[in-house]
Amino acid sequence: MKRALNFNAGPAALPEEVLAKAQSEWLNIRNSGMSVMELSHRSSIFEDIHHSAIHSLKEILQIPSNYEVLFLQGGASLQFSMVPMNLNAPDKYADYVITGSWSEKALKEAQKIGKTRIAGSGKNDNYTHIPKLDELSVSDDASYLHITSNNTIYGTQWHEYPDTKHVPLAADMSSDILSKEIEVDKFGLIYAGAQKNLGPSGVTAVIIRKDLIHESSHLPSMLSYNIHAKNNSLYNTPPTFAIYLLSLVLEWVKDKGGLKEIEAMNTKKAKLIYKAIDESDGFYKGHARSGSRSNMNITFTLPGEAAEKQFLQQAAEAGFTGLNGHRSIGGCRASIYNAVPYSHCEQLFDFMNAFKDTYKKCGTR
Known part of the structure; x- marks a missing residue:
């Protein structure tokens, strides 16, 4: 399985x-x-x-x-x-x-x-x-x-x-x-x-x-x-x-080494996903200001509902689950709690970059 x-x-x-x-x-x-x-x-x-x-x-x-x-x-x-x-x-x-x-x-x-x-x-x-x-x-x-x-x-x-x-x-x-x-x-x-x-x-x-x-x-x-x-x-x-x-x-x-090691890994995971957002030239926009960003729940939007719908659909096809934003505000959210492996965050990072490049190249709006 x-x-x-x-x-x-x-x-x-x-x-x-x-x-x-x-x-x-x-x-x-x-x-x-x-x-x-x-x-x-x-x-x-x-x-x-x-x-x-x-x-x-x-x-x-x-x-x-x-x-x-x-x-x-x-x-x-x-x-x-x-x-x-x-x-x-x-x-x-x-x-x-x-x-x-x-x-x-x-x-x-x-x-x-x-x-x-x-x-x-x-x-x-x-x-x-x-x-x-x-x-x-x-x-x-x-x-x-x-x-x-x-x-x-x-x-x-x-x-x-x-x-x-x-x-x-x-x-x-x-x-x-x-x-x-x-x-x-x-x-x-x-x-x-x-x-x-x-x-x-x-x-x-x-x-x-x-x-x-x-x-x-x-x-x-x-x-x-x-x-x-x-x-x-x-x-x-x-x-x-x-x-x-x-x-x-x-x-x-x-x-796993206690909270010191857990915290270091959580910081590493969060930095990777925020990097995908910050280096996307505005394609992904984070909701939280930099000084208040969560290391557990990373919330972001894409350029319009059509892009978000396509993103979530392709993500589901690629094996990702839970990336929908909360029903009250929409958008997207990646929750990277302790049990989420760094390798899964790497796969999300790669998917976000690939989706951005393909979406921009195709000119889909």
Whole structure:
């Protein structure tokens, strides 16, 4: 079987080694005579998998001991509600930086729960850039400041994070967690849907500073970080298969040399695709400004809808998948998460150059 050249934005490519490992254990994990999907979440085998995943994530991200790691469900979209429910005090405001569709949705959910303020926005510029740090207006009395670290739809990314001092910084890192080294202690809370760099869809990682976990009698149990922390993310039946695959992905990251090596490879992949855009004499136009460009999601347009349609059709015929831009803005997008091999990016680079040359030569408009 020939593997697709997978540039999907999410669910996205998984490391081939991880898939092969899961396949080898599909019917019989650790000589149990069962698939991981058949194991009790209270069994010793799954308990070991669960603890191994938590330990590996702490090791890779160098998470300090005063942080809790939770594996929850509901995706980042549920976190849009859980964050303000757990962190925003009734007499305070939650500050949000708006850099794209997902931060807009996060703000919308927070507005249903408590008082909010917009600390910065790139909306007037069609989200082509991340606001500069000195442009942000963060209140000293804010419950927290929320950012979306990488914007999959518009192809922008935070390359420097705000120093919020005593105001907790909360970040949706769904699409760039594990793509580079970060200082976790700059954040009060990090959450990430797994389906980009962590594993399959179905599990959400939450990294939260312990002093931000409070007991609250008014919150439903399933929406309380305190309840999940007390029960080690096992208050209800967890997504066992997703956590198992997540644990394999974390082992893969370690085998690759950790985040330093992963980040170097991601930078190399991104430079190659941006080179195809920047050296195309305007044939390809990137959406994001150079200082805000994402190393995970590269968004671009061609000279008109006809050219884009032809590009996507020929790309599909050549074995590429997932190059369509988000339905809300159109255009094209190449998502080059950790599991996308450099060789696939080389093939895309060659395809983009060849398509440009042929299109220009034929004079098709």
